[in-house]
Amino acid sequence: MADRAKERRDTQYGLLTAIAGEAGVSLGTVSKVVHRRRDVGEATRARIEALLERHGYVRPWEGDRQAPRQILAVFRDLSGPYTLEITRGIVEAAGDMGVEVIVGTTSKRSISGWLEECVEAGARGVIIVISMLTEQDQHRIVEQGLPVVLVDPLSAPSPNIPSIGVTNRNGARMAVRHLLDLGHTRIGMVAGRSHSPAGAARLHGYRAALTEAGIAYDPAIVRATDFDFGEALTATRQILRDREPPTAVFAASDAQALGVLEAARQHGVAVPGELSVISFDDTLVAAMACPPLTAVRQPFQRLGHEAMRVLMRLADGRAPASPRIELATELVLRTSTAPRNAAQA
Amino acid sequence: MADRAKERRDTQYGLLTAIAGEAGVSLGTVSKVVHRRRDVGEATRARIEALLERHGYVRPWEGDRQAPRQILAVFRDLSGPYTLEITRGIVEAAGDMGVEVIVGTTSKRSISGWLEECVEAGARGVIIVISMLTEQDQHRIVEQGLPVVLVDPLSAPSPNIPSIGVTNRNGARMAVRHLLDLGHTRIGMVAGRSHSPAGAARLHGYRAALTEAGIAYDPAIVRATDFDFGEALTATRQILRDREPPTAVFAASDAQALGVLEAARQHGVAVPGELSVISFDDTLVAAMACPPLTAVRQPFQRLGHEAMRVLMRLADGRAPASPRIELATELVLRTSTAPRNAAQA
Missing domain, CATH: 3.40.50.2300 (Response regulator)
Structure with a gap:
C-alpha cells in the first residue's frame, strides 16, 4: 500500500508540475489552489481549476477516504x-x-x-x-x-x-548484579523519584538484587532525584561523603550517571579505579561519557x-x-x- | 465566501464575548487564551479553555483547511x-x-x-x-x-x-582568544571536515585568532574529523603524542569535545590542569560533561x-x-x- 501511495503521489506530483508549466505559474501557486487557500487571485485560481479538471486531477483527501497518514x-x-x-x-x-x-x-x-x-x-x-x-x-x-x-x-x-x-525492574537488577559479580558489596544508587513508575521500578530492581545477594539495604547511600544531571551531582557528593562510601554507584538514568561522574571527578575519585559507575538508558551520551558508561540499554x-x-x-x-x-x-x-x-x- | 467567513467570525466573536462574561474576565484575556499567549495565569487559562471546549469553539486556523498550519x-x-x-x-x-x-x-x-x-x-x-x-x-x-x-x-x-x-568564524575566534587570554600558546584543534561550511569557518576562526596573536599555524596539532566522538578521540590521541603536545585544544563541536576529554583521560592528562578544552555548540551534553565544558554557544x-x-x-x-x-x-x-x-x- 505504501508503494501504491507513493506511485500515486509521484503521478499526481508530475501532473501538478505539468499544470504549473501550462498555466505559467509556480508549483507553489498550483498547490495553493489545490488546497483552496485564499491567497491566490481569482483569475489565476479559475485558470488552474480548469486545468486541474481537464487533466482529471483528484484532490487526495477527496478522491478516497483513505485514512490520514x-x-x-x-x-x-x-x-x-x-x-x-x-x-x-x-x-x-x-x-x-x-x-x-x-x-x-x-x-x-x-x-x-x-x-x-x-x-x-x-x-x-x-x-x-x-x-x-x-x-x-x-x-x-x-x-x-x-x-x-x-x-x-x-x-x-x-x-x-x-x-x-x-523491563525497568529487571534491567536495574541486572545492573546491580553486574556490580556484585565484580566483587562490589557497598553499592550506592542515585535513583529516580518515586512518583515516576519507571524510577520506582528501577529502585525495586536495585533492592531485589541486594536482597538476593544477602546485602542489607542502606538508605545512607541511596538518593532519589529527578532524572537530572545537577541533582545527581549534588546527591552523589553527599553519598561520597558517607563514613563508608560505596565502591560502586548505580544511576537510574544517563543524565544522572553523568552527574555521578562529575561528582567523582570533583572528589578526586577515579572511575572505575576507585568507583564503578553503571547507568540506565544508554542514550547517545553514555558512549560519549568520560569514561564511556557501562549501561542498561533501552531498545x-x-x-x-x-x-x-x-x-x-x-x-x-x-x-x-x-x-x-x-x-x-x-x-x-x-x-x-x-x-x-x-x-x- | 468572504461573507460566510465574516458571518462565522461574528458568531465566534459573540461566543468569545459570552465566554468572557461567564468567566468574569475581559475579552482580551479570552483572546490571549485563544491565541495561546503565555501572559495569562494557569488557572484562568484552564477555566477559559474549559469554557471554549464546552461551547464548541474552534480556533479559526484550526477549523478550516485553507491556510495549512x-x-x-x-x-x-x-x-x-x-x-x-x-x-x-x-x-x-x-x-x-x-x-x-x-x-x-x-x-x-x-x-x-x-x-x-x-x-x-x-x-x-x-x-x-x-x-x-x-x-x-x-x-x-x-x-x-x-x-x-x-x-x-x-x-x-x-x-x-x-x-x-x-557566526561560526567569529565564534571560533572568540574560543581561541579565550585560550590565548589564559596564557596558552600551544593550542591544538579538532576541526570539522572542510566540506562542511560550518566546519571550514570554525577552522578559519581558529587560524585567524592565532595569526592575530602572532602564533604560527602548526598542522601537527590540528586534525579534521566528522563532528563525531570516536573520530575526535582517535585524532586527539594522535595530537597528544606530538613531540610538543598542546596545553589547550579547541574542538569544533560538543561531540568532538567529549572525544577530546576521553582521550585526555586515557592519556592520564588532567583537564583543565594539564589541558584546557573548549567546545563549540553548547548542546545539553556540554554542561553534563566531566568536567563541564567551556563552550561557544549556538543560540x-x-x-x-x-x-x-x-x-x-x-x-x-x-x-x-x-x-x-x-x-x-x-x-x-x-x-x-x-x-x-x-x-x-
Whole structure:
C-alpha cells in the first residue's frame, strides 16, 4: 500500500508540475489552489481549476477516504537525550509505515489540547511520551475511543490505555548484579523519584538484587532525584561523603550517571579505579561519557516501532493485544565499571 | 465566501464575548487564551479553555483547511545532541505561531521526496537542517518557488534559498582568544571536515585568532574529523603524542569535545590542569560533561525562531529580507579551561 501511495503521489506530483508549466505559474501557486487557500487571485485560481479538471486531477483527501497518514508524538519537553532517542525511534518506525510524525510538547498546549488537535486535524492517533495524564484526560481518551499509546507514562497505568516501556525492574537488577559479580558489596544508587513508575521500578530492581545477594539495604547511600544531571551531582557528593562510601554507584538514568561522574571527578575519585559507575538508558551520551558508561540499554528503536504498531492497531479500531508491553533491556559493557579494587577491600 | 467567513467570525466573536462574561474576565484575556499567549495565569487559562471546549469553539486556523498550519522539518538523521536542540527550537517557535511541525529524516525519503510531500500535503514550507542539497533540488526549489529555509546546510550557499546559521568564524575566534587570554600558546584543534561550511569557518576562526596573536599555524596539532566522538578521540590521541603536545585544544563541536576529554583521560592528562578544552555548540551534553565544558554557544532557540520567521515570510509569498542570516554566538565559561599551568611553561 505504501508503494501504491507513493506511485500515486509521484503521478499526481508530475501532473501538478505539468499544470504549473501550462498555466505559467509556480508549483507553489498550483498547490495553493489545490488546497483552496485564499491567497491566490481569482483569475489565476479559475485558470488552474480548469486545468486541474481537464487533466482529471483528484484532490487526495477527496478522491478516497483513505485514512490520514499523520500521527502526533507529544512530549513533556524536548530537553534530554532520552527524548531524542524516542523521537528517532518513532520517526523511523513511522517512516517505514509511510506515516508522518507531528512532534509537539506540552509546554504550549496541554495534553487535552493535543487530543483535540488529533481529532481536529484528523490525525490517526497520539503517542504521549513521559507525561502525566490527568484523570480527565484518561477518561476522555477511553470515552471517546481516541487512539492513544503512552510511552513511559508518569501517571499510574490504566488498563484501558496501552502503554509501552522497558523491563525497568529487571534491567536495574541486572545492573546491580553486574556490580556484585565484580566483587562490589557497598553499592550506592542515585535513583529516580518515586512518583515516576519507571524510577520506582528501577529502585525495586536495585533492592531485589541486594536482597538476593544477602546485602542489607542502606538508605545512607541511596538518593532519589529527578532524572537530572545537577541533582545527581549534588546527591552523589553527599553519598561520597558517607563514613563508608560505596565502591560502586548505580544511576537510574544517563543524565544522572553523568552527574555521578562529575561528582567523582570533583572528589578526586577515579572511575572505575576507585568507583564503578553503571547507568540506565544508554542514550547517545553514555558512549560519549568520560569514561564511556557501562549501561542498561533501552531498545529505543523497538520502543518506537512497538508504539507505532500498537497505535496503528488502535487507529484501525482493533483492541491492543495487551494493555502493557515491556521490552527487554540489555547490558552494554564499557569502561566505567571494574572489579572491586583490592585497596578498597 | 468572504461573507460566510465574516458571518462565522461574528458568531465566534459573540461566543468569545459570552465566554468572557461567564468567566468574569475581559475579552482580551479570552483572546490571549485563544491565541495561546503565555501572559495569562494557569488557572484562568484552564477555566477559559474549559469554557471554549464546552461551547464548541474552534480556533479559526484550526477549523478550516485553507491556510495549512503545518511545516516540515527535515534532518539528515536524528542522532546527535545538535539535532535535538534544533528540533526543540523549531517546535517551540512553531508552537508560538500556532504551527505544527512534521519531523522527518532523509534516511527513508530523499530531499526531493520531502519537497514533493510539502506540495502534496499542502504544508506551508520546509526547513532543511544540515543536509546536502543536490543542484537539482536547489533548481527545483527556486524554479517552483517552494518555501524552503536551510539551517546549517552542507551544500554551498545559494543566493536564492535563504539559509540560517551562526557566526561560526567569529565564534571560533572568540574560543581561541579565550585560550590565548589564559596564557596558552600551544593550542591544538579538532576541526570539522572542510566540506562542511560550518566546519571550514570554525577552522578559519581558529587560524585567524592565532595569526592575530602572532602564533604560527602548526598542522601537527590540528586534525579534521566528522563532528563525531570516536573520530575526535582517535585524532586527539594522535595530537597528544606530538613531540610538543598542546596545553589547550579547541574542538569544533560538543561531540568532538567529549572525544577530546576521553582521550585526555586515557592519556592520564588532567583537564583543565594539564589541558584546557573548549567546545563549540553548547548542546545539553556540554554542561553534563566531566568536567563541564567551556563552550561557544549556538543560540538554538533563536535559530529555530528565525528559521520559522523566514519560512512563514516565504510562505506568504514575500522575499526574505536577506538570503543569509548569521546569529551571534556567546562564550559560556565552565570548568574545562584554566590558565596555563606554570609547570607547562
